[in-house]
Amino acid sequence: MKKKYIAMTALTLWLGVSGWLASMVIVKPAVLFLGNNAEESTQAAQLRASINRNRQVLELVARLRPVTTPSAGESLIALPPATDAAPSLTDGSATGPDTFAGPVSVSMVLVTNGRSSAVVNGQPVRTGSRLDDGSRVLAIGRDWVRLRSADGQTSVLKVRNPVMSGDTL
Incomplete structure (x- = not known):
């Protein structure tokens, strides 16, 4: 080629x-x-x-609107304002911190920002708070509150669960 x-x-x-x-x-x-x-x-x-x-x-x-956390002075739950005209739970003859009549009950336990609070007899409380009957809140657990009464007796109150106990509201 x-x-x-x-x-x-x-x-x-x-x-x-x-x-x-x-x-x-x-x-x-x-x-x-x-x-x-x-x-x-x-x-x-x-x-x-x-x-x-x-x-x-x-x-x-x-x-979005920023979410604000409640400060130390604000209530964590909505409660009706306390008035002097509210009906008394006693006969009216006694006055002072020992005048509460009726059983102590825990309605709910709240945990916000790592701090526990509870509603005992309709009153929001934290550890160290004093109830109307003179009892002091010693500790608050997940579903219980430990109280020391004015006479020094300690008791643990559980949150009432109507589903588990069969109670009706």
Whole structure:
């Protein structure tokens, strides 16, 4: 074979391979930039979309009204205001801290910001508080309150559960 035919065959072969590679790059542009890992572009797009979605959520959260926590002086539950015209639980002849008549009961126990409080006889109390009958709150548990009465006796009161005990309200 002559040199010009060999050169012409090599040129034709080179142009054919170049054209084939160019068609691959045009059809799949990710091959040019990412090599064999074509899935990386979709993952990057998903990541970009997730970041934008997170930014939008953060903007929406920033527009919400901030939640305030009650200060030490505020009550954690809604109670009716105490009035002097409220009916008395006793016959009215005795006055003072020992005039409470009726059993002591725990309505609920609340835990907010790591501090426990309870409602005993409709009165919100914390550890160390004194009840109307002179009893002092020694400790508050998950569903109980430990009291020391004015005469020094200690008792543990449990939160009444009408579902478990069968009581009706």
